[in-house]
Amino acid sequence: MPGKSVLIVGAGPTGLTLALDLLRRGISCRLIEAAETPFTGSRGKGLQPRTLEIFDNLGIIEPILAAGGLYPKMRIHLGPLSIRMGSLGSSKPATESIPYPNLWMVPQSRTEAILRERLHALGGRVEFNCAITNVQQSQDSVDATFSNGETMQVDYLVGCDGGRSTVRKMLGLKLEGEAIDEKPMIVADVEIDSLDRSDWHIWPFVKGGAIGLCPLPNTSLFQLTAKAEAVGEDVEGVVLKATGHRIECVTWRSIYQPAVRMVNRYRVGRVFLAGDAAHVHPPAGGQGLNTGVQDAYNLGWKLAHVLRGGPDSLLDSYQSERLPIAAAVLGLSKRLHQTRSIKRGDATNQLALHYRSSSLSSGNALGTLLPGDRMPDVRFDDGSRLFDHLRGPRASEVATIGGQRILIRPDGYIAHIGVKHFGEYAGEPTQAIEGTVSLQSRR
Template sequence: MTDGVARNEDVLIAGAGPTGLTLAVELARRGAGVRIVDAAPVPHRESRGKGLQPRTLEVLEDVGITERALAAGTTRLPFRKYFDGAHVNDTDPFADARPTPDAPYERGLLIGQWQVEKLLRERLAEFGIGVESGTEVTGFEQDEDGVTAFLADGGRIRAGYLVGCDGGRSRVRKAMGVRFDGTTDETQSMVVGDVEAEGISRDVWHQWFASDGAGVMLCPMPGTNSFQFQSGPELGADGEPLPPSLESFQRIFERYAGVPGVTLTDPTWLSVWRVNVRMADRLRVGRVLLAGDAAHIHPIAGGLGMNTGIQDAYNLGWKLALATAGLADPGLLDTYEEERLPVVAWTLGISTELYARVREAVREPGTGVEAAAPAPMGTGYRWSSLAEPATASVGDPAVLRPGDRAPDAPCLDASGDPVRLFQVYADPRFTLLGFGAEVAGAVGKLGAEYEGLVQAFAIDGGDLRDHEGHAHRAYGVTGPALVLVRPDNHIALLTRDPDEVTEYLSRIVLITPKE
């Protein structure tokens, strides 16, 4: 039991899934005091959301785990489709995709959700922070100075802010009193689980479809002996879906796969998934915020739930860190909801469409779940108040505009060693890039004035060299330019005027430049 009102931290995070863990790391690496609690007594080992999209890999590179994730998962798994028991084709929809200088990850990563969470917990431990398991937040009270969270065991935790990352049934969200708009379709459901299957190839994702519109899929999970099993539910004599079980999985497999001598064994996860499309109407009530499944739940197709939640945390982390340090204008936290709610609404529409396409694909030999590859996520926040255009415009707006994702590019550092812009951006501060000798002096001056908030680099002026021109092309720059990049690697400002950089920063942070 947590004794009385425990120590006061800057932020308390309820829920240690991918969203909560990403947020905890983002806060910790920016020096904020953070506690993260989770209702589960031990970490799960379920595949659940099993894909990281290219933009999420970029985010997690900044967080510090993408290299480890790539080692644990796989980016190349062909789809093998069968129709009415006959092999139709093997396809890899990304076979011709290649990384580019501005986008280093050309395809997503297949990896179990539990593995992503494990890597994030290990990264968080590097900051001396661990998840407090078996600790559930059931409610809260807030005042001008902070939040008191109530725990299921009767204890309380005091913090400056509370973030509910506690899933679709979020108790934090319910205590906030926000709506959770949308629908639940009880007539459409899917059974899903992790099982082992001897005698089935593990080098493809098997997809058996039938002319009656049903089917079964077995996806080999990297780093394990398990497959993720997906199918429509088995129906009982009364026409109602039967609860998931190893026995029902076996019967479904035998009916649609038609592969003799294969026995499914060792179930470590058995679940029912229903079509849920819901989102909170608000992401913030005072000092309490929502992220991930607590704020939005999605159809299963496309793996958008885990990806959207991680990107929620990435957007919120730097803003919340500035707020807890007393450095943020009060309006900065409002931009979290301003930027993420439209993305959530778009994603819900995309993922619902994807689910419908997957269902339709079973009737079309030669197509399959590869048709459900989602549109790119995390491309930007052009509508945001943090993306107001500068008066001294620069660059080609058809290439890049304020609010867009900041592209990567290979450069050389001051010593002549290769360095990518994404490696430069891994610093938790804003990044100021100055293109051209004309602005090099201003870059150095601004970097010194805002040393704790901004890192500054003169491109081709001694700090970084754009030796192949990729940075100029990616940023649409043909002359002198100042590019201010947010801590979450989106374009804050494109200008030639150093005063506009100062004016922009003064609108969102409470820092007086050094003389």
């Protein structure tokens, strides 16, 4: 592979997001996946508002919205009675500053398919049935060996290969943390005979633990969740007895142990970890997939800048910014799992996550906005959205009505607030967005 390049190991949402971001910035990358075929299940079905903003920037928001829907309300079945409760997600109207305010349900396999389609449009592809077997690195490069005996040399390698990450093991790093449930869970995609699809159905008092059946949008499937021990090998029989509804077929299933674990380093030399390779979450709160996508989005522009000649020290900010985020999100996921609360509010939407303490953040406060915060959307007098102007590979500057200037990083976070016109950021030209905005009270 000629020129500067990156090897991405693992083609789930994290690896696909990173590959997309690098390709649109003109960086050569290779994306490999040990599995023989694409993932077919619904596992990470909840897309948080901040992730939707990233998908908007990557140019895939329309198919993502078309593929999904709002979270349904929960219906609790108590013998012959049933009670309709609230939803895990909100149904707020979009605002000027927050165009995607709600948790959006899309089966993970469909999210990955949309990301792959965009990758193909940019000239990239996923190499399936390609496993990494060895990694060696020097001061200047990384040498990788694959299961077919092929070798290649790249500038950087990123392990996005999940909770059982081969790359992480090769680095000698461990996922530290704890299991937060004594017994494993089963999650499966099933077709159910004559069950109403308008609600997320829960039978809380089944022997061995509750059974949940959540309708998956734009499919004929429900996502089944239950204690693995409660259903055993006879999933169909247990569900029929507990719910009165027959499973017609099971299209995918997985057993997992709810846990909160993470590594203590995101970088070892020229090798990085992202997504579940660096942190594993219980499904409560829908944080795992989303945190991985945002890992990739933080790392992508930094790798691109360094590969175009920027200082390698910029890559150290990936760990210093993302590791505290992962720790905080893991704590939130643990609390939600233990309390079983459906009242989430804004705690899980990831819009308030920030890099205020980062070495890349400087300047003054502007109303409630601080350097390191997510830049909110805003409309200009000509009707255009700020987010439309931010779509692309460069940092941007926008002027406020009060005479302040906001420097926005390529990943949409505020680098600096002040009166200075930067002209460039990290050694590269910024785009100056015409027009002025008022942001005193927007978040």
